[in-house]
Amino acid sequence: MTERVPVRCPACRRVHAYAAPSYPCPCGHPVAPRLDRGAEPVVVVRPVWEEQWITVRCPACDRAGEWPHPELGCPCGALLRVRPARADGHTATADVPGHATAADVPGHAAAARAAAETAPVTAARAAAPRPAFRSVAIRTARDAVTATVLYLRRLGHRDIRRADQRPAAGVCLAARGLLALVDPRMLPACARDVECLWLTAMTESADCAYFSLTGYTDDAHVRAGALGVALFVLALSGVPRPVNTPADALAAGADGPAPG
Known part of the structure; x- marks a missing residue:
């Protein structure tokens, strides 16, 4: 699984433990962007199609592809765009699934407690194990x-x-x-x-x-x-x-x- 990072909503200050979704590369390897733990997310007011895609490189075959920008919906109604970490000025690097866990994220326990206190419904749903919903990336x-x-x-x-x-x-x-x-x-x-x-x-x-x-x-x-x-x-x-x-x-x- 991809790394989880604490994401604080700038609108309501609620903290979420967030992991970017992964998508299969044409080579078959699951690919997800590595997230910038230190950057505050951006509240999306008016989505622009060109800004909703980032370039992510597959760690297995080194192929660069276009993937949806990591986004998180806060219960307060804000849509948060989570910043990917940058290996250089242009391309987001990718996580190898399983490389990092929630325990590796500094302050994750505190973030999880804050999320549970401020969003009990969301926390209750997250606590119930269920198979991941598999969909398709939207490009058209x-x-x-x-x-x-x-x-x-x-x-x-x-x-x-x-x-x-x-x-x-x-x-x-x-x-x-x-x-x-x-x-x-x-x-x-x-x-x-x-x-x-x-x-x-x-x-x-x-x-x-x-x-x-x-x-x-x-x-x-x-x-x-x-x-x-x-x-x-x-x-x-x-x-x-x-x-x-x-x-x-x-x-x-x-x-x-x-x-x-």
Whole structure:
């Protein structure tokens, strides 16, 4: 496993123990960037596509590839971009999995205690062992749809298909009792986007979930809370992050083992 480092949120000062996700190199070796333990993370206000990728070199075959920038969602709502360590001015070096453990990180125990005190729900979920969710790195709109399909399957939806409805933006997916909109645009979804999804789901007597690459406006959050629309933000790693209460309830089904 990759090294874990303490990451303090600049917005709420909450401390997280974070490990960058690893991805397989074409040679088959798992690759993850080494993180800068001393650098404070950056709060991402408006994601820019070109800034969401870093170059990481495989320690096994020395091949350089483009990988999603390590990011962490804080329960306070901030999206934190964790700085990778730099071997030179341009390229992030990679960890060899298993090289470092949580015990190797100075102050990790204190960081873990602080995280447990300030985020009991997150700590409780982390304490429960479960298989890692395997997704795809998002580089294209099609990747975003694939990542959402994989996540919905983990929630137990096996009958996923492209919905008959054609939204103004993105792709609508249908499963039994659920309508999901995948929005790959590089701008936050607005209240009208949320309302349109909800109205479409109402005609199908289904629940609905919104998966956005960039996030949501404040008005969209308020409207989604009133209508019960689950909001997720798709990280470039392909892992959806719930950002409101309906999404937390829906995501609870992913906390246990994946359905067989």
